Each structure stands twice: as C-alpha cells, then as structure tokens.
Amino acid sequence: MTLRSLFILGFSMILFGACKSYQKVPYFQDLHANSELAELTINNEYLHLQAGDKLNIAVSSSLTPEQAAQYNLPIQAARIGATGVYYGAQSSMPYYIDSKGNIDFPGVGKIRAAGYTREELADQIKKTLINNKLLNDAVVTVEVMNMFVNVIGEVNRPGRVTIDKDQITILEALSQCGDLTILGERQNVLVLRREGNTQKAYRVDLSNAQSVYSSPVYQLKQNDVVYVQPNITKQRQSTPWSNSWQNPSIYLSMTSVMVSVAVLISNLLKK
Known part of the structure; x- marks a missing residue:
C-alpha cells in the first residue's frame, strides 16, 4: 500500500465518522424545499379532562x-x-x-x-x-389548575411542563425544556401514557416529520412522560476509553503512525 493510499484511507475514515454522526442530529430530514405539512396526517386533538383534574x-x-x-x-x-x-x-x-x-x-x-x-x-x-x-x-x-407533562432525560432543562392551553405538542414541550442536548437520541424519543389501567409506550422519530405529525402522542395529554434517552456517545461515557474510537483525532493519529512506519520501511528497503 502506497503512502498516498494510506493517507486517503485515513482521511476517508475521518469524513465517514463525522458525516454519520451529523445525520443523526437534524430534525425532519424527510422534508424537502417544496414539502407541505398539509399533506401530512396531523393529530390535532384538544385535551380532555380526566379523573383527578x-x-x-x-x-x-x-x-x-x-x-x-x-x-x-x-x-x-x-x-x-x-x-x-x-x-x-x-x-x-x-x-x-x-x-x-x-x-x-x-x-x-x-x-x-x-x-x-x-x-x-x-x-x-x-x-x-x-x-x-x-x-x-x-x-x-x-x-x-393541575395540567402538566413531565420531560426527562437528555434535554437542557428537564422537569414539569405546565399546560396552560387546550393543546400542547411534543415539540412545544421539548422547546420549553430548552430542546434536546447534542447527546439526546432523536430517532427514539419515548412517550409514556396512562390509558385506563395500563401504561402504554410510544416511540417518536424526530428526524422524520411523518413519524412526528402522525404519531398518537404528537398532541400530548396531561400526565404524559417524555423521555429522551442518551445516544450511543453518552452511553459509552459510562466505561473508560469507550468513546475514544468515536474521536476523529484517533484515526488521524493512527494514519500518521501508519504513514511514518511506511516511510521508515520504505527507506530501509532502499538501502
């Protein structure tokens, strides 16, 4: 393998890792320049009173x-x-x-x-x-007087969000909590809702507009719990060295070492 090939390989690994991480961050990735939200199935329901209100x-x-x-x-x-x-x-x-x-x-x-x-x-x-x-x-x-939802996990200001009108969407609740942190898993937000005597779990992919607007939990209800789980980067922080392989500088260092070794071997063979 030539020096040029080694350099290209290392640089490509860095770019691939960076692009893959970026793709998990933006919301509504399925919306294009001419997309119309009116075409989406939007759950537009007013809050209904419950026992205990x-x-x-x-x-x-x-x-x-x-x-x-x-x-x-x-x-x-x-x-x-x-x-x-x-x-x-x-x-x-x-x-x-x-x-x-x-x-x-x-x-x-x-x-x-x-x-x-x-x-x-x-x-x-x-x-x-x-x-x-x-x-x-x-x-x-x-x-x-006591209508609220709870937002926990990887948001900037987790806590209780008071509902002061007849509707509140999951996007509004998250924005009132300062949005997700960069370490929040956007593709798998969990919403827990009590329905009768059972607790039901729903999943929402914030990177997909259709998933958000057509979800039965797009309009939140009182006492819902929204949980933003940590992404793989945050989860790996619980173990030593686990995030090292996610750092592009590691691959750059490895590429530099490989190039140096290749240069040394090449010089030795010429003698």
Whole structure:
C-alpha cells in the first residue's frame, strides 16, 4: 500500500465518522424545499379532562350576580393578629373530578366531567343551569389548575411542563425544556401514557416529520412522560476509553503512525 493510499484511507475514515454522526442530529430530514405539512396526517386533538383534574369553574350572571356567586365556591383566608382577625382577598375553591369522572356541583349534584374538553364542560354546566331554571343567563368558564407533562432525560432543562392551553405538542414541550442536548437520541424519543389501567409506550422519530405529525402522542395529554434517552456517545461515557474510537483525532493519529512506519520501511528497503 502506497503512502498516498494510506493517507486517503485515513482521511476517508475521518469524513465517514463525522458525516454519520451529523445525520443523526437534524430534525425532519424527510422534508424537502417544496414539502407541505398539509399533506401530512396531523393529530390535532384538544385535551380532555380526566379523573383527578382540579378545576376552577367561574359562573357569572348579569341579571342575578348574587345567585351566580354560590357556584363559585368562595373561600377567604383569615389571619389572626394582635388586635383581631384579618381577612385576605377572597378566592374560589377548586372542583375536583372524582374517580368516577364526575364533579359535585352545588344545587345540581353530580355532573359528568371526564372525557369532555374545557369548552364542552362549560357548555354542559351552562345548559344544566338554564334547563333547571337556576340561572337564565349563565356565563361559565372552566380552567384546569393541575395540567402538566413531565420531560426527562437528555434535554437542557428537564422537569414539569405546565399546560396552560387546550393543546400542547411534543415539540412545544421539548422547546420549553430548552430542546434536546447534542447527546439526546432523536430517532427514539419515548412517550409514556396512562390509558385506563395500563401504561402504554410510544416511540417518536424526530428526524422524520411523518413519524412526528402522525404519531398518537404528537398532541400530548396531561400526565404524559417524555423521555429522551442518551445516544450511543453518552452511553459509552459510562466505561473508560469507550468513546475514544468515536474521536476523529484517533484515526488521524493512527494514519500518521501508519504513514511514518511506511516511510521508515520504505527507506530501509532502499538501502
């Protein structure tokens, strides 16, 4: 093997290793310049309420505001001081969805909440108040107070992500955590979701747009867990010398040694 061949071989090994690593980093590699996301099957679903959700339900009425106030579960914090009792600002107690999926609403009783969106539950409560002739012009708003997902693993800021609207995608959750680190495995993101009495696992390939947008976990649900596992480079850091072979400088050094040995042998043979 000539010196030139040795040099070309070593340089090719370095380039191959670098290109192979780069291909695992970018997102949406299947999208081209003229790709249209409208052509993809996008899971576009609103979040539905579940047992255990804590709700803030506000009921108002312009005709009978004092009658509407009874549905807001008022609570007022009291503080005992040296000269008496002081009362703080009045707030509302939350409604809790019980294990059967219902809330206990004053003057009405059990109302089904689980399975509805916030807007659907508000409409259901409004119809119930009007049909029972409790409030003729009820205005109802529903807010979820404890809706979140957990993002762990190889992201820059792992932790709990609060859901403050009716939808949150896996991309939004990851962006709120500062995106994946360079050591995160983009082709195999795990999402754990509780469905009934079972825990189901889904896999998402962030390098493939079709995999992301058509996934049943593209729209996350409350209490989902998103886990970004470490890539092979990070996994190899757990053992000594394991990442050395991933470093291009190793191959450059090996090529340099091979060239030096070849030059030495060539000079000896000429003598």
